[in-house]
Amino acid sequence: MSKDIIKIEDLKRQFTMGTETVHALKGISFNIKEGEFVTIMGSSGSGKSTMLNILGCLDQPTSGEYEIDGVSVKALSRNELATIRNEKIGFIFQSYNLLARTSAIENVELPLLYNSKVSTEERRERAIKALEMVGLGDRLHHTPSQLSGGQQQRVAIARSLVNNPVMILADEATGNLDTRTSYEIMSLFQELNQKGITITFVTHEPDIATFSSRTIVLKDGSIMQDYKNHKVQSAAEQLAKLPKQDD
Amino acid sequence: MRLLNLIKIAFKAIVLNKMRTLLTMLGIIIGVASVIAMLAIGEGSKESIRSTISNMGSNMITIQPGADDRGPARGSGGDVQTLTLQNYEVIKAQADLLSYVTPVVNGGGQVINGSNNWPSTIYGVNPDYLEIKVVGLQSGSMFTNVDVQSASKVVVIGQTVVDNVFSDGQEPVGQMIRFNNIPFKVIGVLEEKGENTFGQDQDDVVIAPYTTVQKRILAIDYLNQVIASAISEDDAADAVTQVTEILRTEHKLLDAEEDDFSVRSMEELISTFSSTSEMLTVLLVAVASISLLIGGIGIMNIMYVSVKERTKEIGLRMAVGGKGSDILMQFLIEAILISITGGLLGVILGLGATVFIENFLNWPTSVALYSIVISFAVCAITGIFFGWYPARKASALDPITALRYE
Ligand SMILES: Nc1ncnc2c1ncn2[C@@H]1O[C@H](COP(=O)(O)OP(=O)(O)O)[C@@H](O)[C@H]1O
Ligand SMILES: [Mg+2]
Numbered sequence: 001m002s003k004d005i006i007k008i009e010d011l012k013r014q015f016t017m018g019t020e021t022v023h024a025l026k027g028i029s030f031n032i033k034e035g036e037f038v039t040i041m042g043s044s045g046s047g048k049s050t051m052l053n054i055l056g057c058l059d060q061p062t063s064g065e066y067e068i069d070g071v072s073v074k075a076l077s078r079n080e081l082a083t084i085r086n087e088k089i090g091f092i093f094q095s096y097n098l099l100a101r102t103s104a105i106e107n108v109e110l111p112l113l114y115n116s117k118v119s120t121e122e123r124r125e126r127a128i129k130a131l132e133m134v135g136l137g138d139r140l141h142h143t144p145s146q147l148s149g150g151q152q153q154r155v156a157i158a159r160s161l162v163n164n165p166v167m168i169l170a171d172e173a174t175g176n177l178d179t180r181t182s183y184e185i186m187s188l189f190q191e192l193n194q195k196g197i198t199i200t201f202v203t204h205e206p207d208i209a210t211f212s213s214r215t216i217v218l219k220d221g222s223i224m225q226d227y228k229n230h231k232v233q234s235a236a237e238q239l240a241k242l243p244k245q246d247d
Numbered sequence: 248m249r250l251l252n253l254i255k256i257a258f259k260a261i262v263l264n265k266m267r268t269l270l271t272m273l274g275i276i277i278g279v280a281s282v283i284a285m286l287a288i289g290e291g292s293k294e295s296i297r298s299t300i301s302n303m304g305s306n307m308i309t310i311q312p313g314a315d316d317r318g319p320a321r322g323s324g325g326d327v328q329t330l331t332l333q334n335y336e337v338i339k340a341q342a343d344l345l346s347y348v349t350p351v352v353n354g355g356g357q358v359i360n361g362s363n364n365w366p367s368t369i370y371g372v373n374p375d376y377l378e379i380k381v382v383g384l385q386s387g388s389m390f391t392n393v394d395v396q397s398a399s400k401v402v403v404i405g406q407t408v409v410d411n412v413f414s415d416g417q418e419p420v421g422q423m424i425r426f427n428n429i430p431f432k433v434i435g436v437l438e439e440k441g442e443n444t445f446g447q448d449q450d451d452v453v454i455a456p457y458t459t460v461q462k463r464i465l466a467i468d469y470l471n472q473v474i475a476s477a478i479s480e481d482d483a484a485d486a487v488t489q490v491t492e493i494l495r496t497e498h499k500l501l502d503a504e505e506d507d508f509s510v511r512s513m514e515e516l517i518s519t520f521s522s523t524s525e526m527l528t529v530l531l532v533a534v535a536s537i538s539l540l541i542g543g544i545g546i547m548n549i550m551y552v553s554v555k556e557r558t559k560e561i562g563l564r565m566a567v568g569g570k571g572s573d574i575l576m577q578f579l580i581e582a583i584l585i586s587i588t589g590g591l592l593g594v595i596l597g598l599g600a601t602v603f604i605e606n607f608l609n610w611p612t613s614v615a616l617y618s619i620v621i622s623f624a625v626c627a628i629t630g631i632f633f634g635w636y637p638a639r640k641a642s643a644l645d646p647i648t649a650l651r652y653e
Contacts, residue, residue, distance in 0.1 A: 058566055058647040079570045085646075086568020097563045097650070101263050111567040113256055116249045159567065 004067075005167050005198045006032040006055060011064035013050050024050040026221040027064070032200060034166075037193045037232075039209040040202045042218035048202045049171055051218065055200060056091045056169045057081045069166050086114050090160025092170035096152045098144045098159075104131060105140045108158045115163065130158035134188060150181035157188065167198035174208060180242055186211045187235035211235045253573060257580035264553070271549045272589035275626040278542020279593025282535040282622035283614065284600040289528035291605075291612035296524050300513060304381045306480045307513045308345070308487060310338070310473040310494070314505055328469040329507050334497055335473050341493050344477055344486035347375035350457045351472035354465045356427035358404075358412050358453060365411035369402075369426055369453040371460025379476045387420035387435030390456055398458040402426070403435035405450035426453060429463050483512040539622060543629040546586070550630060554578060554637035561641045562649030574642040575635070582634020586627040593626065594619055 013025040024047045032038055042048050053059040054066065057073060066073045069088055076084065085091070098107045108127040112118045118126070131137060134154040144152050153173060160168050170189070174182035182205075190211060193199050201212060209215045210233045217225040261268050312330035335350045342348070352371040357364055370376070374389050390401045402424070409419050419433045431453075440449035461467055477486040487510045494508055554561075561574050569577075598614060605612045641649060 053647050056566070058650070059645060079572070082565065082568050082570040082573075085566060091566055093650075097559075097566075099263075099560065099563070102259070106259070110564070113252045114564075114568040114570070114573055116252065163568070 002034040003070075004031045005034050005036075005069055006030075006200075007065070007067040008055075009065035011051075011054065011066060012062045013047075013054060013059070014062050024221050025054075025061070028218075028221075028223055030216060030223065030226060032167075032198060034198055035193070035196055036214055037189070037199045037212040038201065038214045038216060039212040040200065040216050040218060041204060041206070041209055042224075043204060046218040047221040048204075048218055050221075052169050052171050052200065052202050056089050057085050058091070082114075086111055087163060088166045090157075090163065090165040090168040092153070092156050092160050092168065092173045094172040094175040096144070096149075096156045096176075098152055098155055100145070101143055103141045103143055104136060104147070104155045104158075107144070107155055108162050110159060111163045126162050127158070130162040131155070133161065133192075134158045148181075149177055150184060153177065153181075153185055154188070157185070157192075161192070161197075165197075167200060168192070169200050169202075171202045172204070173201065174203065174205070180239065182208065183235050183239040183242065187239060190235050211238075249573075250576075253576045254580055257577045257584060260577070261581055261584060267549065267553050268585055271546060271553075271585050271630065272592065274542045274545035274549065275586060275589030275630055276593040276596055278539050278546075278626050279590055279622040280597035280600060281538045281542075283594065283597025283618050284604065284612075285531040285535040285538075286528075286618035287597075287601040287612040287614045288604065288610055289524075289531040290615045290618075291610065293524040293528060294613045295611040300516060304379055304476060305513050306477040306483050307379055308475045308477055308483060308490065308510060309512075310475070310490060310508060310510050312469075312471075312508050314507055314509065327507075328467075329498065330470045330473060332468065332470060334494060335470060337497055338473060338475070338490055338493055342475070342486065342489050344482050344489050345475045346478045347378045348473060348475040349373040349375040349379060350470045351376075351474055352457050352460050352465055352467065353471055354460070356464065358408055359425040359428070360412040360422065363412040363414075365408060367408055367426075367451055367453055369455055369460055369464060371455055371457035371464075373457060376454065376474075379474050382440060383438045384435045385438050386418075387433070389435055395456040395458050398462055399456060400429065400431045400459060400463070401434045401455065402431040403437060403454045404433055405437045405452040406439045407448055407451040408453060409436055426455075427464055431455065477512070487512050535618075535622075539625050542626060546626065546630045547633040550582060550633035551637050554634070554641060558641050558644075558649050558652035561638075562644070562646050562652065565642075565646035566650060571642040575638055578638030578642075579631065579635050582631045582638075583627075585634070586630030589630065590623045590627045594623060597622075 008031075009029050011025055011028045012023070015022040015024060028051065040048050040051060050059070054061050055068075057068070068084065071084070073081070073084070099110070105124070105127050108130050109123050112123040112126060128137070128140065131140060134157050136151060136154050136158065139147065139151060144155070147155065157173075174185050177185065186208060189199055189201065199212075201208070203209060210229065212229060213232055214228050215225070216223060310330065313327040332350060335348065338345070339348045349372045353368055355366065355368050358367050373395050374391060377383065377389055384403065385406075387403070389403055390399065394401055404419065404424075412424060413419050413422070419436055422433050423430050424433055425431065437450065437452070437454070442448055475486070475490070477483040490510045491506065494510070495506065498507055500507070564574055565571070597619070601612045601614055604610050
């Protein structure tokens with residue numbers, strides 16, 4: 001039986017804004033096993049991003065338990081959390097968050113710069129490998145402004161892969177992209193998943209969810225549904241079925 | 248290894264943000280350079296006054312006829328005839344705090360050598376004059392007390408006079424010249440002293456025994472001045488008191504009466520002039536401090552804004568595993584690199600400006616080490632502090648808060 005990468009138990013997160021308290025997450029529990037491809041669905045404001053930020057150790061829950069790869073996050077210091085983010089997690093944002101005027105390869109190298117175990121040569125090698133993996137082997141020295149949205153998101157994916165994380169977390173990674181590019185990105189995620197990488201993918205588009213093996217649906221900070229997808233679609237096949245673009 | 252990475256990151260960030268780097272540096276460069284240049288002007292003028300005065304003989308004491316507060320409106324000191332040879336002799340005999348004393352009579356006239364003609368001033372003095380004025384001879388010799396007693400027609404002349412009445416290469420010593428048609432034999436040439444701070448040519452002089460000048464040129468029996476030198480600079484003030492008492496007795500002044508002469512030490516002259524230049528320096532320091540302050544505020548602004556602007560970048564760096572301390576270190580290194588480079592460029596520009604002022608505007612300058620140290624330190628510390636402080640605040644944020652920052 002494969003192990004649990006993520007274990008959360010009665011996770012709550014509330015935001016206090018003046019006198020008002022927003023309950024963004026109202027007690028959520030689930031586990032994610034190694035090698036799973038999970039999509040988190042839900043309408044806007046349902047708490048998906050809040051959830052994912054906590055999973056990515058970018059934010060702290062108000063209460064509840066969270067274990068990542070067997071480590072309880074609650075007890076960790078800020079520095080230890082940084083190390084977890086650096087070594088175990090690859091985070092992908094809707095808005096890419098690449099460093100401007102910085103080449104693709106240097107953007108991808110960024111996480112490794114904060115990992116002193118990796119030498120300069122190894123860093124370069126791994127960044128090139130990650131970029132090749134996302135199909136940008138010929139765009140190493142392009143800066144974000146010289147790349148299309150889809151290519152920028154590929155750079156961001158390469159950046160999330162470069163540290164060999166135990167899981168990748170993506171928050172509406174296809175939200176800014178057209179259908180064709182979205183499917184290309186999803187097909188890339190499926191490939192990565194096939195190589196054994198655990199993926200948690202936040203989206204509000206139902207067709208994207210059909211590419212994953214499991215879907216968790218949130219509503220107003222609570223889990224509505226959590227189901228296995230027995231008929232996982234291949235993004236590559238769907239891509240082929242799309243009407244040809246006439247450009 | 249980790250530090251090396253952070254230096255690399257900081258360096259890349261600096262190169263990435265050329266404009267911001269340039270603006271920050273500009274504040275530092277101008278702040279540092281203006282302080283160095285302004286203080287160099289202040290120090291330079293102070294030093295030049297100081298050196299002029301000590302060239303004139305720092306323990307020199309000047310005795311003039313006429314009360315101290317008599318302005319030129321009542322006639323210059325030289326026209327007052329209350330200072331006599333008798334006074335000089337008594338001073339010489341009684342004032343034991345003086346090492347050299349000479350009477351001075353002076354008058355303008357034409358120096359003539361053949362067809363060459365030059366207006367100059369003749370000073371009638373005794374041989375002590377050279378010691379008092381701290382000046383030597385470049386050739387020939389000084390006249391002696393025997394020349395004074397016999398009122399010999401011999402002169403020692405300054406380089407300006409030599410240049411104007413002798414043709415190139417002609418040896419002045421041993422030649423005859425005429426001053427106001429009286430023939431004199433040139434027996435020596437004074438060392439060159441150049442202009443003093445007040446623009447006076449110290450080489451445009453003719454020096455002769457005072458007896459000769461009194462009798463043959465001016466036809467007077469009083470003195471224009473007596474100058475002396477105290478046995479040491481420390482004794483100058485006491486010497487002034489001593490001479491004053493001697494002269495009051497000589498002039499038979501009652502207690503209620505004011506002095507009808509004035510005795511001044513170089514010390515007083517120095518303090519008069521150096522208080523002026525002190526004021527100039529204070530003024531320049533004030534201006535320099537203000538420009539340093541403005542430079543500091545500029546540095547502060549740009550550093551602060553640039554860190555704020557980069558809060559999102561800080562969030563991203565933390566999201567991919569940068570620790571708070573890594574972020575802080577990066578910004579600190581950036582601030583140090585920018586501030587120190589800017590500071591060094593400022594020092595270079597300041598020194599360059601000083602050289603320019605000295606050579607093209609002909610103002611005396613003297614670069615004070617303290618001005619370099621202070622301006623550099625102030626700018627570097629401001630730059631580093633205001634690079635560090637907002638970065639510290641940003642690095643204490645949760646990564647998600649920093650990432651969301653607009
Ligand atoms: N930093 C915050 N401060 C206050 N309220 C927040 C904050 N982040 C999220 N929320 C609130 O929490 C709820 C869930 O937000 P979010 O997780 O971003 O939703 P989703 O990503 O599903 O659209 C929303 O009501 C939102 O307004
Ligand atoms: Mg969201």
